[in-house]
Amino acid sequence: MVDTVSAHRQPGKVFADMAITNIGQLLTMNPGKGPKRGAEAQDLGIIENAFLASHEGKVVACGPQAVFSEKVELAAGATVTDARGKVVAPGFIDSHTHVVFAGWRGEEYGMRSRGASYLEIAAQGGGIMSTVRATRAASKEELIQRTLGFLDEMLSLGTTSCEAKSGYGLNLETEIKQLEVIQECNRLHPIDLVPTFMGAHAFPPEFKQDRKAYIDEVIRMLEPVRSRNLARFADVFCDVGNFTLEESRLILEEARKHGFELKIHADELENTGATELACELGAVSCDHLIKVSQEGIDMLAGSDTIAVLLPATSSFLGEFPGAPGRKLLDSGAAVAIATDFNPGTCTAMSIPLCMTLACSALGFSPEEAFVAATWNAAWAAGLGGTAGGFGQGFAMDAVIFDTNNYLDVPYRFGTNLVDTVIKAGKPVRSKNNK
Ligand code: NIG
Ligand code: FE
Numbered sequence: 001m002v003d004t005v006s007a008h009r010q011p012g013k014v015f016a017d018m019a020i021t022n023i024g025q026l027l028t029m030n031p032g033k034g035p036k037r038g039a040e041a042q043d044l045g046i047i048e049n050a051f052l053a054s055h056e057g058k059v060v061a062c063g064p065q066a067v068f069s070e071k072v073e074l075a076a077g078a079t080v081t082d083a084r085g086k087v088v089a090p091g092f093i094d095s096h097t098h099v100v101f102a103g104w105r106g107e108e109y110g111m112r113s114r115g116a117s118y119l120e121i122a123a124q125g126g127g128i129m130s131t132v133r134a135t136r137a138a139s140k141e142e143l144i145q146r147t148l149g150f151l152d153e154m155l156s157l158g159t160t161s162c163e164a165k166s167g168y169g170l171n172l173e174t175e176i177k178q179l180e181v182i183q184e185c186n187r188l189h190p191i192d193l194v195p196t197f198m199g200a201h202a203f204p205p206e207f208k209q210d211r212k213a214y215i216d217e218v219i220r221m222l223e224p225v226r227s228r229n230l231a232r233f234a235d236v237f238c239d240v241g242n243f244t245l246e247e248s249r250l251i252l253e254e255a256r257k258h259g260f261e262l263k264i265h266a267d268e269l270e271n272t273g274a275t276e277l278a279c280e281l282g283a284v285s286c287d288h289l290i291k292v293s294q295e296g297i298d299m300l301a302g303s304d305t306i307a308v309l310l311p312a313t314s315s316f317l318g319e320f321p322g323a324p325g326r327k328l329l330d331s332g333a334a335v336a337i338a339t340d341f342n343p344g345t346c347t348a349m350s351i352p353l354c355m356t357l358a359c360s361a362l363g364f365s366p367e368e369a370f371v372a373a374t375w376n377a378a379w380a381a382g383l384g385g386t387a388g389g390f391g392q393g394f395a396m397d398a399v400i401f402d403t404n405n406y407l408d409v410p411y412r413f414g415t416n417l418v419d420t421v422i423k424a425g426k427p428v429r430s431k432n433n434k
Contacts, residue, residue: 013073014060016053018396018425022065024085024404026050029375031391035306035334035384036375042367044406045389052088054396057424062390081427086419087406090388091160091397092351092373095380096263096287096308098198098342099154099164100147100178100185103134105343118317118345119241119269128168128202131343135168135178143181144188150341150349151189155429157350158418160397161192163338163381165235167201172221175199179230190423194381196263197221197231200243200251211247218251222258232382233284234260238274245273252281261382267291268313279303285336285380289323290314297324301331306380309372310340311357312348325362336376337369352417355410366410396425 009015030045051068053061061071074080108121108130121127135143154162164182169175179195186193199218207214225231234255238248252262261284266274268288275296278286287308289296300307307328314322328335337354340346348354355369364372378388387395400420401409409417421429 017075019053023050023083027089029389031389035379054425087401090374093377094162095377096338102138158399163194165196165198167198170204190428195231196233198235200236235263237265240270300333313340313346321361336380337372398422
């Protein structure tokens with residue numbers, strides 16, 4: 001199949017300023033409507049011996065290499081990258097990260113390895129609060145430089161778009177600071193960032209005795225965040241030791257009234273019914289689901305809410321195997337995978353690592369892992385229909401992998417197979433020129 005656009009200069013040809021040629025396996029993701037479920041979530045839409053062409057950052061055509069010169073007119077000075085038989089896939093979309101933070105928490109990892117639980121550490125003032133103290137103390141410029149460094153690493157691992165949450169401020173000033181860092185990094189870095197307001201990440205100590213007062217404070221933050229267009233989504237950590245179901249509902253309903261789309265950290269540490277709440281509220285995604293109930297799975301299967309699974313987090317927390325991935329996939333739920341990159345529960349930024357864990361621990365097939373990290377991830381990040389696949393008009397965000405077999409991406413566990421990353425039609429990373 002060859003897609004064509006009407007605006008061409010030579011009759012019957014599409015005009016392109018960028019092309020990747022001689023692709024061994026092009027994973028188009030077979031762009032359709034909405035997130036993929038069931039058998040569709042196995043379909044990578046592979047074209048062998050293929051080309052992929054774009055103009056001004058958007059895909060204009062793909063198809064068999066044999067028809068490339070017949071179908072594509074290259075602009076003078078066009079960038080043509082010869083893939084020499086390698087695999088090309090859409091850039092990964094990391095639909096759940098906490099990428100803006102100061103400090104690390106290695107000592108807590110040591111404590112957890114010796115048997116302390118995540119909640120015990122949090123109760124002693126560590127956990128999220130430790131990162132909140134560091135993030136409040138850091139300057140905006142420090143946070144920008146740090147975040148840009150993390151984004152560089154993500155890009156080198158094949159991520160081209162990324163959701164990014166606030167939630168290490170827990171007061172208006174620092175929440176806004178984090179969201180402005182996201183805005184600035186989005187401007188400065190090739191990775192596209194989708195911002196999420198997560199003032200409801202934890203109760204700060206100054207409000208520990210008065211939960212209601214902090215909930216009111218989070219609700220008060222919604223207006224300034226929204227009116228400055230600093231976040232598209234609002235997210236709540238609905239779990240034991242954090243926000244109850246009723247508190248989460250209150251915050252999310254208010255957020256929706258302010259025009260936020262919704263996400264929930266759901267059923268991570270214990271089952272609280274947060275997945276059911278996410279479906280009831282029409283949340284775009286509910287994330288974690290390590291302890292999701294059968295009722296939660298059934299509701300997800302019948303809803304548009306995407307189950308975002310974070311297998312690096314569950315592994316890092318020692319929660320094996322993790323979320324019931326196979327059950328969710330078999331139920332017909334739409335499933336994405338993401339890193340959850342943060343200093344407490346997941347220090348990994350690698351989507352290929354998450355794909356391996358999804359296959360080895362959660363029961364995904366490699367094909368399902370690819371769909372979950374690209375096409376479905378785009379929907380979870382609010383980028384559905386514009387990225388995560390190679391449909392006409394989609395972002396030319398592509399990764400060339402140093403292999404001729406896409407199975408190697410999850411299989412070659414721990415090796416970075418990314419050869420070249422193309423963002424909006426421009427090569428932005430290559431192995432020989434990092
Ligand atoms: O997604 N669950 C809540 N938030 C993060 C952890 C944040 C932290 O520990 O700093 C998560 O796991
Ligand atoms: Fe998270």
